[in-house]
Amino acid sequence: MSVSVRADAATGLTAAEVEQRRNDGRTNDVPARASRSVREIVRANVFTRINAILGVLFVLVLAAGSPIDGMFGLLIVANSAVGIIQEVRAKRTLDELAIVGQARPLVRRDGVAAEVPPGEVVQDDLIELGPGDQIVVDGEVLEAELLEVDESLLTGEADPIDKEIGAEVLSGSFVVSGSGAYRATKVGREAYAARLAEEASKFTLVHSELRSGIDRILRFITFLLVPAGLLSIYNQLFSSHQGWQPAVTGMVAALVPMVPEGLVLMTSIAFAVGVVRLGRRQCLVQELPAIEGLARVDVVCADKTGTLTENGMRLADIESLTGDDGGTARTALAALAADDPRPNASVQALAEALPERPEWGSTAVAPFSSATKWSGHSYGEHGNWLLGAPDVLLDPQSSAARRAEQLGAAGLRVLLLARGDRAVDAPGAPGEVTPEALVVLEQKVRPDARETLDYFAKQDVAIKVISGDNAVSVGAVAGSLELPGGDHAVDARTLPDGRDELAGLLDRETTFGRVRPDQKRAMVGALQSRGHTVAMTGDGVNDVLALKDSDIGVAMGSGSPATRAVAQIVLLDNRFATLPYVVGEGRRVIGNIERVSNLFLTKTVYSVLLAFLVGLAGVGSQIFGYDPIAYPFLPRHVTIAAWFTIGIPAFVLSLAPNNERARTGFVARVMKLAIPSGVIIGVATFVAYLIAYAGPDAGEQQRIQAGTTALITLIVIAVWVLAIVARPYVWWKVLLIAASVLAYVLLFSLPSTREFFLLDPSNPRLTAAAFGCGAVGVVLVEIAQWFGRRSSAK
Template sequence: MTLPSVRAPGLTDAEVAQRVAEGKSNDVPERSTRSVAQIIRANVFTRINAILGVLLLIVMTTGSVINGMFGLLIIANSIIGMVQEIRAKQTLDKLAIVGQAKPMVRRQSGSVTLPPHEVVLDDIIELGPGDQVVVDGEVVEDENLEVDESLLTGEADPIAKDVGDEVMSGSFVVSGAGAYRATKVGSEAYAAKLAADASKFTLVKSELRNGINKILRFITYLLVPAGLLTIYTQLFTTHVGWRESVLRMVGALVPMVPEGLVLMTSIAFAVGVVRLGQRQCLVQELPAIEGLARVDVVCADKTGTLTDAGMRVSDVVEVGETGRGESLADALASLAAADARPNASMQALAATFHATPGWIATATAPFKSATKWSGVSYRDHGNWVIGAPDVLLDPGSDAARQAERIGARGLRVLLLGVGSVPVDHPEAPGQITPAALVVLEQKVRPDAHETLNYFAAQNVSVKVISGDNAVSVGAVAEKLGLGGEAMDARELPREPENLAEALDSFTSFGRVRPDQKRAIVHALQSRGHTVAMTGDGVNDVLALKDADIGVAMGAGSPASRAVAQIVLLDNRFATLPHVVGEGRRVIGNIERVANLFLTKTVYSVLLALLVGIECLIAVPIGRDPLLYPFQPIHVTIAAWFTIGIPAFVLSLAPNTERAYPGFVRRVLTSAVPFGLVVGTATFASYLVAYQGRHASWQEQDQASTAALITLLVAALWVLAVVARPYRWWRVALVLASGLAYVVIFSLPVAREKFLLDTSDLTTTSIALGIGVVAAATIEAVWWIRARVLGVRPRVWSSDQSR
């Protein structure tokens, strides 16, 4: 079927204005990112800020302003969180506008590309291969129009659409061309929900976030009993006055709250979005950053990914006689001119053969990935087809063997021939009489080799899957150092288990159909692989959707960009290593940060429990109950350089270590024993130094200082262990943190303001000794844990360049 000679007219400007005024436009939110006001509210009114705020008010009632310094965390958490998320929002929104799929809308003033939200009811929207249907509508023109609705209905096969048929937003055009009238726009159309889901700024549904939530639940279980016990014992058993009791109670409760864990996680994700945005990489779903860090197989399309998307005709080789008087140049020019939405191959033909002879088309057959050919029947000039030689020809023919020899040089080869039946005949193309081999040249991307070397060094395997001839695909793979013979996908087994075995044996695959790309992704996943799929065409959409991470090229089809989690707007395959690097930075650094915060919570809870239990035992037997060792100012300065500042630096620093599953187990097996050691050592040091509740203020400050010294030595060694494997800057970070405390304890003004007293050298020396023993125990735990988990412990990084 051909397009009607009289096209459906578009709306006038007045009709468009009237529909906009009546609210009949496709005015849906372009992105579902939070507004600036929502970001501010979400970062200020948090559960952690509420807890710290209440504790701050309690401390202020005692009149001890210096002990309220932990309240600065409320301001810091809120400002840092707001700034980073607003930056990420601005980056995402700008990139979304650049990468937005814009439909071709026909109006009486002419056909123009418009943002989806400017489409109005009754607009005529033109369609071509790879275009996504942006609103629901009714087909008014069709030329062999086929639409894939599998993302909506699960129907695997493309559906032919005739005039009068309904098209659903969210589906996409597989082949052919046409136009449809918008019948449902805005919130009534399925596209509104699809667009919101596809581009949501979200931190959910990721292993990292789920792991953080599990850790927070674990912390909650610890906080409730420890908090209640602390409140009771410090307020009702110590009898030292309400001000001192309140300060000790708050000093116990504040470090239990993991005030920076969620913040650091959010910052790491947001900074990742900004960094990738600077490389023209649009992250449509934030967990994709972390997902790529776990990828161990990358399925890469050849055309447009490993090679440049553009092509040029390098040669036309005659291979037979058609028996007619038409010239090859006229046939090629006519075929190129007849394609309303040409792909890269037809664009190359049109650029070379642009002098059309004026042949009259009587039937057309658009290119389909499943059939690998297209064609046009002309009045008085025959049925011309162009497509894959190994599909259209007998493999044993001279023309087929010649095409294979040319393809072995990494060139794309198309067969131009004449069919025995019209191209719209059910048995088309019929018997093919070869006329010529059209040789197209594609250049391998200059950065493709370096990118593949990066993946090889990171133990990430690459599978090249392409619709091109297997010999040509193999030749390109050989140039890129992937080696090995390419397999013809027509020989791939259908059974998932057998298919997975074939995938283990071959690296490159040619003549892959769209459904096979999807099956390849499923087969790899069935073997436990985390699969990333890259592509730019409509034939990649299903595989992009089902892969763990879908990566689309910015110049690709609107449908491929819509379903992918990551869009490379600069169309550079070489951007992928940077995406992988950001994912590894986020996961690896958040794991370190989580270790620090959870260790603090564990030792704080343990210390509170030990003090509380001692109080419960002491009261019945008439012994003085213990005061909690620290006032709020003590735990505040303890957190500055053992957790707060180092965690911020570690969360944003480079990190190329590969991510592995088991985030929660690794964090708990580190933080819990570390926290137990720190808490036990701190309690022991306090017991040694404690002089009873009737001791002088100086003696009480000396006991608190001794406990703090032990805690700092042990906590600094936890930082030293968590920072491994060392690079020069990590060593500098640990040394600077330790030096900061030396300065604090050395300055008289700091000792006075922070209620520190090191004048009792015996007590101070014992505290240092217990701290050193605790550090040695933490070191031993680190080595034992590595052996138990079967992990090779690494003290120094092999790469000291960063």
């Protein structure tokens, strides 16, 4: 046999040695792949820039002796509490799912191999390896049987590396073929991958177009806040000739609405709720931006086995090609199945159907390789036996090849059992191949596969079936699901080498068989070169490179640890039908955040503009000698203005269903609504205030009436902007808008609320002027939206 074993490696550590290493702290104590700790979540949600700004303004209002005007301080509590609660819920969901989905190494102790969680590995443990296994800690190879390891995730080197006795293996790499065992030399934070990825392994919101767009907007707003704030401070304290207490409250009223305090909060809530919802469907989101990314996907590359078909197989028939009763073929198949240390689904089906193991001694082994499409064992006088793809091992013109193609066209999986004329590990193997039998396996198409494909078709998401199986068999499955173009699958051995030619073929065709791992990777790159956002699903080692290069990698929970490690999303229940829910959740998150961003940024625009207009008017009063103008609102006014036009509606809209496909250009689209709407609200409110303003010597009632007039104008147009954002209408959106209007009617109608909020709409002339300015503003906002839609359509 071509296996080498060190004498000291046979049994692994004893229980006493394991316990001693635990006591010494030599354990693999790397924190689980999870979100921030609870302490970090609390700190991140409490100590924010927005909370700091609001906190300072809250203290100023309290110092001015007006605690009622400090109601906006509740935003600090609300921002922090809601953010903490939702992120802790998401953290718990992620942590629980991560434990289910993590790689579990096979550790040999006291001569017995058993799966253990990665955190229970100790230094000097003997860890067994097979195809697809992820290497969880650094170590030294002690056993090797044609062992090949892929270190591309660490070094960028795509070619598998042969690992002989004494070779070093690094955590984060994975086994491509062969088997073996290694001794753990570096565990915990000393391991190579742990040092590289301790921070990167957290669930974060980085590299998100949505988040980066919001950050850009916030930076621009911060730039505007400085001059607007300084102008407001100067006007309230020096130009308006007010006492310091009303001047401070007016200044705070001008500054508070400039801060889009709920925008980041709503974004975090939407993402966190998305994680919890998907967690209930056994979907592990390893990186939060994946929710957003999958919403932008327009091509899904799906494997056949394990995705469109169920993982399990059943031996249907063994067709002898030698004219005998097939007894020798059954014996050879039983031997091959029994001697495979890491059987795949096909070999497992053979082992279940042929449990009687013959007393053949294996003298050489060739593990299955995606490149060669066959595996084999040499059994001395019993011959060299191969099990692999008929269309690779047979002459295409032979009767056996035609029979295999005929069976594959019926949707069956067909393997060839054959003899080789040389040892399976010899140079030039398998040499001359002598067919012995066709092994026919049955695969079941997933009952929900058709429904899932129909969903993607309705959502304008193209499906590309990319499989390593026989093209005819793949085509039969795709055709049975009525996938367009699925009945004429392309054999990947005929694919063009050029990226442009490959991209053109991928645009035309949907189904591909006999695809090698490097070709899967090339196909993902070719689709991306045409501007497509590509999601790749897979469960085997041969899918890893394509998963890593795709925009969104989706692994099945039963897949190899290597595929789960590189994927952004893991479907723990192995259901391809879960993917539409993930897409839908991403679209809900992005579409709704875009909606509520319009509301928050409209408020920021009109607040900044109103502060500039009042401030410039105050500066002009000193230059030209006319009466100075104080800020029209108290902090309590801007608080209630935001309650029912932004705060509560935004929260409801952020959690609503939304199936619109995500598009790039988030910032430009948001600003197309927010800037013109905010400018119209700011100017109309200022005009209404000028109409009602009775000068610096006006009485208390006149000042209240002037502020009320301006507030009515602002609310009328802001509610209309809410109505625009809520389109298209469904019953609950109409109810939401009606509830907002009713809430304001009650605030302005009830004597108790009028007194509490200092509202006085009793002057019919001023109230009519307020509604008149509001009506003009509504018309202008609609016109602006009409032009915005026309420019977007071009």
